[in-house]
Structures are given as structure tokens and as C-alpha cells.
Amino acid sequence: MSDTTTNTTPAIPLQDLVTGYPKLAGQMGLIPETTIFRSFAALQAQNILYLQAELVSLEKRLRKCELIDSQDLNGLKSLYSLDWYWLSQSGDDGEEQWKLVQQIGAKLREYNEALIQQNIILAFPGPSKWDLNYVQHYLATKDMGPLALVGDDAPIWGSTKEPKSFCPDLITLRPRHNEDTFSRWVTERAIIKLFKCGCHRLMKVSRIHGVPGFKDSTLLQVTFWITTVIASLLPIASISVLYYVHSMLAKLAIIATFNVVVSLCLMAFTTAKRLDVFAVAATFSAVQAVFVGANSNNSPCSNGGN
Incomplete structure (x- = not known):
């Protein structure tokens, strides 16, 4: 991404950041399109499945308890299904039905929040090939060690040696505005060819990124x-x-x-x-x-x- 100014000082001095997560985060801050993370779609779905199974079990217990309490004609328990007041007042006596209602309410809030969050996460688009390739090459630069990340999360984005080894559930927080197939081809493929031909050398150095480039x-x-x-x-x-x-x-x-x-x-x-x-x-x-x-x-x- 190029800039018309002559100042070559990056807005975020990456050289002052510690190698590893701080420097990678700084690079993502410079280029928001490279904010690529895992959605953990399988774990999200598994968590929802557990919550769903727990709610099914609680629902079954509640229905059984409601049936038993409704048959208590000599006491107040038969009023629980008819008047919420008596059900709420039974909590002081440790009645099982009231405890189940409260437990289900809390679990439903957790379940609904998980569903909403999963729905939002699934709407995030996947990263473009260009941005993912950029992250892979940045992780292999001298500034990053290279390959400074050594934890279990290091292979998330793949690598320059195995560019297709990235996790399949990657998402980006800011996708590129590629409005059509032709524009997508230009921004992802043509830019790489322009760099290989050395055309970027004719561009001015970006004040923000500290390197020459082409604006989307x-x-x-x-x-x-x-x-x-x-x-x-x-x-x-x-x-x-x-x-x-x-x-x-x-x-x-x-x-x-x-x-x-x-x-x-x-x-x-x-x-x-x-x-x-x-x-x-x-x-x-x-x-x-x-x-x-x-x-x-x-x-x-x-x-x-x-």
C-alpha cells in the first residue's frame, strides 16, 4: 500500500516491539486485513452441544417434578403449575421444582449467548489468499526470528514451506473489499506478479507501513x-x-x-x-x-x- 508522503517512518514502530506476539500484533495493526484468527468452529459447536444436552436433562427432570407436584392435592405443590407466586415462595423450603427452574434459566442464558456468538462468528468471512500469504511470509522474516512463534499455535497460519497447511477455520475481522471476481483476481494474483516484476520499486515507501506497495x-x-x-x-x-x-x-x-x-x-x-x-x-x-x-x-x- 503506497502513500504520497515522503516520510518513511512507520506510524507503529515495529522495531521497538518484542519479537513474537507483540510484533505480530503490531503488524496486524498496520494492516487490518491480516487480522486472521481461528474461529474454533468445532469447539464452539461442541460447547453448544454440551449445553444443549444439559438443558435436555434439566428439562426432563423438570417435567417429571412438575407431574409429581401436581398430584399433591393435599398441599400447596399442586398450585405450583397454576400460580407462579406459590412456586417462587417454595424456594425457601428447598423445593426441587423451583431450584430446577432457576438452574434452567441460568443455563438458558448461557446457551443463548453461545448461540448468538456462534452465529456472529460464522458470519465472518475467510481471509484472502493474499493476506494469508502475507502473514506466512512475515512470520518467516528476520524481524520475527524467523518463525519466532514456537508454541502449539505456531502452525495456525501455515508457513512458506507448507502454505496450504493452515487451519481450515480461519476468519478475518476485516476482509478486503473485492466486489467481483475480476477485482479479487487483481488484488490477489496481479499484485504478486507486479511484485515479482519489480514494479513495486517504482512506488514510494508508505509512511504507515514503511514499505512500498499498492492501495486496494x-x-x-x-x-x-x-x-x-x-x-x-x-x-x-x-x-x-x-x-x-x-x-x-x-x-x-x-x-x-x-x-x-x-x-x-x-x-x-x-x-x-x-x-x-x-x-x-x-x-x-x-x-x-x-x-x-x-x-x-x-x-x-x-x-x-x-
């Missing part, structure tokens, strides 16, 4: 210009080809071909849904058909018999 916003702006040009040229190209073709079968084939091209462009360059793809393709086909009909009526062959 700049790359996305470039992809926007490219998609705009393509969107403008496709209708012109279609009409131009149809104008010089006289065979009706050839014209139908050209219309079908351009419809496929437009649909593929919508899938690659936009975030259009299936319904949008069908709508645009149908509209584009109708425009081409209207042009073919108008061109056929105005052609010399159609007026030859007059």
Missing part, C-alpha cells in the same frame, strides 16, 4: 475503469458485427455469442445475481434483434423489388 482503492479504481470500457464497447462491437453480416443464421449466431459474452462479463466484472444476468441478457438480445430487424428493412435487398 487504486487497484479497484483501475478495475472499475476496465469494466466501464468493456461495458461501453460490447454493444458497439455487437452492432458493428451485425451490420456487416447479411446471413440471418450468422446474425442469430452472433447474437447468441454476444449474449454469452455479456453474461460472462456480468459474472466476472460485477456482483450481479442470476436474475440480473437473465434480465440483462434478455434486454441485450432484444436490442440486437431490433437492430437486425431495422437493418433488414432498410437493406437494398428488401427494396430490390420496388
Whole structure:
């Protein structure tokens, strides 16, 4: 990520941070897209399963206790299911039903909180290949030791030697704004190729990161210009080809071909849904058909018999 200023002092001096977690955390602070962590999806689900099993057991005990208390016609226990007041007052006597109600209430709060947290965590997207690759290479730099992390959590992000050995339940707190497949390809693959070609040497050093780079916003702006040009040229190209073709079968084939091209462009360059793809393709086909009909009526062959 580049910056237009000439100051090369990083905003967060990583050289002052201790090697290991402090320095890795500092790097994540510089590039929020690299805040990649495990979601522990399996452990989260297992915890919820335990809570669920415990609630099922408590529910079974409560229903049994309710049935027994309702059959006590000579005492107050038969009123527990009819009037909450008498049930709440039974707590001083250590009644089992009231204790179960309180225990279930506390366990339900814990269970609901776990469900809500799991729902939020599952909504976090996975990291991009570029950011995960960046973390792997940073862990292998001299600043980090290399491979300064030696605990059981060291293999979480994988490594440069085994880039695909990362944990499958990784999430990122700040995903990149890749709006379409083409933009995602540019930000993840094209940047790597630009670095390999040495193009980053022409960039100014970032004031924040202390290294040269490319801004996502700049790359996305470039992809926007490219998609705009393509969107403008496709209708012109279609009409131009149809104008010089006289065979009706050839014209139908050209219309079908351009419809496929437009649909593929919508899938690659936009975030259009299936319904949008069908709508645009149908509209584009109708425009081409209207042009073919108008061109056929105005052609010399159609007026030859007059």
C-alpha cells in the first residue's frame, strides 16, 4: 500500500516491539486485513452441544417434578403449575421444582449467548489468499526470528514451506473489499506478479507501513475503469458485427455469442445475481434483434423489388 508522503517512518514502530506476539500484533495493526484468527468452529459447536444436552436433562427432570407436584392435592405443590407466586415462595423450603427452574434459566442464558456468538462468528468471512500469504511470509522474516512463534499455535497460519497447511477455520475481522471476481483476481494474483516484476520499486515507501506497495482503492479504481470500457464497447462491437453480416443464421449466431459474452462479463466484472444476468441478457438480445430487424428493412435487398 503506497502513500504520497515522503516520510518513511512507520506510524507503529515495529522495531521497538518484542519479537513474537507483540510484533505480530503490531503488524496486524498496520494492516487490518491480516487480522486472521481461528474461529474454533468445532469447539464452539461442541460447547453448544454440551449445553444443549444439559438443558435436555434439566428439562426432563423438570417435567417429571412438575407431574409429581401436581398430584399433591393435599398441599400447596399442586398450585405450583397454576400460580407462579406459590412456586417462587417454595424456594425457601428447598423445593426441587423451583431450584430446577432457576438452574434452567441460568443455563438458558448461557446457551443463548453461545448461540448468538456462534452465529456472529460464522458470519465472518475467510481471509484472502493474499493476506494469508502475507502473514506466512512475515512470520518467516528476520524481524520475527524467523518463525519466532514456537508454541502449539505456531502452525495456525501455515508457513512458506507448507502454505496450504493452515487451519481450515480461519476468519478475518476485516476482509478486503473485492466486489467481483475480476477485482479479487487483481488484488490477489496481479499484485504478486507486479511484485515479482519489480514494479513495486517504482512506488514510494508508505509512511504507515514503511514499505512500498499498492492501495486496494487504486487497484479497484483501475478495475472499475476496465469494466466501464468493456461495458461501453460490447454493444458497439455487437452492432458493428451485425451490420456487416447479411446471413440471418450468422446474425442469430452472433447474437447468441454476444449474449454469452455479456453474461460472462456480468459474472466476472460485477456482483450481479442470476436474475440480473437473465434480465440483462434478455434486454441485450432484444436490442440486437431490433437492430437486425431495422437493418433488414432498410437493406437494398428488401427494396430490390420496388
